[in-house]
Amino acid sequence: MESRKIMYSLGKLSVEVKVAIATGVVFFSMLISRTLLSDAVDIDTRAKLFRVQFLLLVNSFLLIGSLYIWKRTVSAFTRSRCVSQRVALCWRLVVMLFLVFAHSSYLTMFYLVAEEPYWLAMVSYTCLGAYIILVFFLFAFGCVGYCHKHITQDGSPSKPDLPAEAIVSAVPSSSSNRQAILAVALTVVLTAFGLMNASLPPEVVRVEIPLPKLPPSLDNLKIVLLSDIHLGPTVGRSRLELIVHMVNNLDADVVVIAGDLTDSQVSRLLTVSEPLRNMKSKLGSYFVTGNHDYYTADVERWYSHLRSLNIQPLHNGNARVFRAERKEDWICLAGVDDLEARMLRYPGHGMDVKKALTGCAPELPIILLAHQPRAARQALQERPDIGLVLSGHTHAGQIFPLSILAYLVNPFFCGLYRVGEHSMVYVSPGTVYYGIPMRLGSRAEITEILLRTP
Structure with a gap:
């Protein structure tokens, strides 16, 4: 009976919370294995275990950010009446491909190490860099929009009990779309500049x-x-x-x-x-x-x-x-x-x-x-x-x-x-x-x- 209650409670949690819990589990498994298995297995086996755990940990963190990016740049944007279904579908595919490349970046460390970098490794890690910049700007603009909305309403916040995840949803959809577009534009510009700067001797x-x-x-x-x-x-x-x-x-x-x-x-x-x-x-x-x-x-x-x-x-x-x-x-x-x-x-x-x-x-x-x-x-x-x-x-x-x-x-x-x-x-x-x-x-x-x- 207790297990059913626990499962029911877990089922009611948001996807983001579930992913955060999974990330914590992976992190603690790394700590435990570092301690308990340090002398029990040879160094090559521990190295493989560490790589697998590290890959899971990184992608767990990335999944949290990917859900956030999807909500801010796809869900709200494609619901707009100004966007045709064809444009919305193309945008979904672009964002999905971008996220897949970002998540696959660390896999290249295991399979795509050669005398010169593979194009797939370069693209994947470039997407990872753009991903980090984009998450930051989306979150920063969301916070600014949330604060601006409540400060300008009669000089004080109207809903002090608003939950934390409402930082995004509290902003009007048109304003949220403008923030997302600005965040994407800044990310593209900074990514291009960063690539050129890093390519210099x-x-x-x-x-x-x-x-x-x-x-x-x-x-x-x-x-x-x-x-x-x-x-x-x-x-x-x-x-x-x-x-x-x-x-x-x-x-x-x-x-x-x-x-x-x-x-x-x-x-x-x-x-x-x-x-x-x-x-x-x-x-x-x-x-x-x-x-x-x-x-x-x-x-x-x-x-x-x-x-x-x-x-x-x-x-x-x-x-x-x-x-x-x-x-x-x-x-x-x-x-x-x-x-x-x-x-x-x-x-x-x-x-x-x-x-x-x-x-x-x-x-x-x-x-x-x-x-x-x-x-x-x-x-x-x-x-x-x-x-x-x-x-x-x-x-x-x-x-x-x-x-x-x-x-x-x-x-x-x-x-x-x-x-x-x-x-x-x-x-x-x-x-x-x-x-x-x-x-x-x-x-x-x-x-x-x-x-x-x-």
Whole structure:
């Protein structure tokens, strides 16, 4: 009897609420499996399970937004007497195709990774970017319309007990249609601009940083910082060849890759990553992991592959950087595993600042590679003697409105920050992009860092 009551109660819930509940179930299943299955199954099986769960979680979230988009751009619009049945049918098909492409974007990460991006992957991720922008504008305009309607009615809201979902339905249909049309138009314009901006070569940004304790013999040392290349379904070999060519033109002493090099396994990206073999640096090239590198569940193979490409992984470790004429003057270049390695319970991995800095001389400068700005803050709290931390991860938001979220959740967002009296943090906006081939409000960057004696 009780089960029937529960089923009856669930049956009365709106579709949006049911989808939200399903999303919560998928999310908690991910947390449980991370804990209970971490030692029970091998890493490849856990990787497959994580991908399936992540795919379900993302599409559950997307389904909530898709229902909202459909209501705002199709249901109200096609009921208008000014719209013919043929136009209404065509519009339904366009919106349906748009939503299908957006939902299939993450599937391309499993099936459409090749030397150069497939058109289907590019279209799907472009639709995903447009989807995010469209949801934001539809919701923002709906809120504005709802507030305007109630403020202008005798100076005060007339129905204070109106439910939350009435934010959309409370607006007159003609006004709602105008809002939907404006939201779609803005989305199209911003999507076109974002695609053009992301297609440009990375901008070379030169930054001079005074580094405490830097010996005179290492003054003007040049470090080229790369981050968030995201080799995968929408970033292929030709883009990487361009990056390597630009790096080589800078004549770097050291090249560092601050995480998120890849979104797939080594076996799928062998030919794509081959241009890294030609990347030149006088004193060495180095790499630390980002969160997406761990999502591939193939970190150890990536470490081996990068070594074969003459790039040294810093797995909670460090290297001495010095010029041949004065070997006693050196910089301790250290790197830590990404913060999420421990959360994902990746065997043998996890951020360990103490281990990474073992052997670093206290009288000489320390530079730390830490993918996430939150890791940079933690490292500086643990070791205030670190002179410079190089990070990425934020993409400077990559597209609006994700830039708002990225700004709020990261202690350092983009660019150079001074922390205390003797430490600095530089956060790269990323050298390419993640998945969505768009950039709004930021530009892909290769950072040329010149170290100066204070």
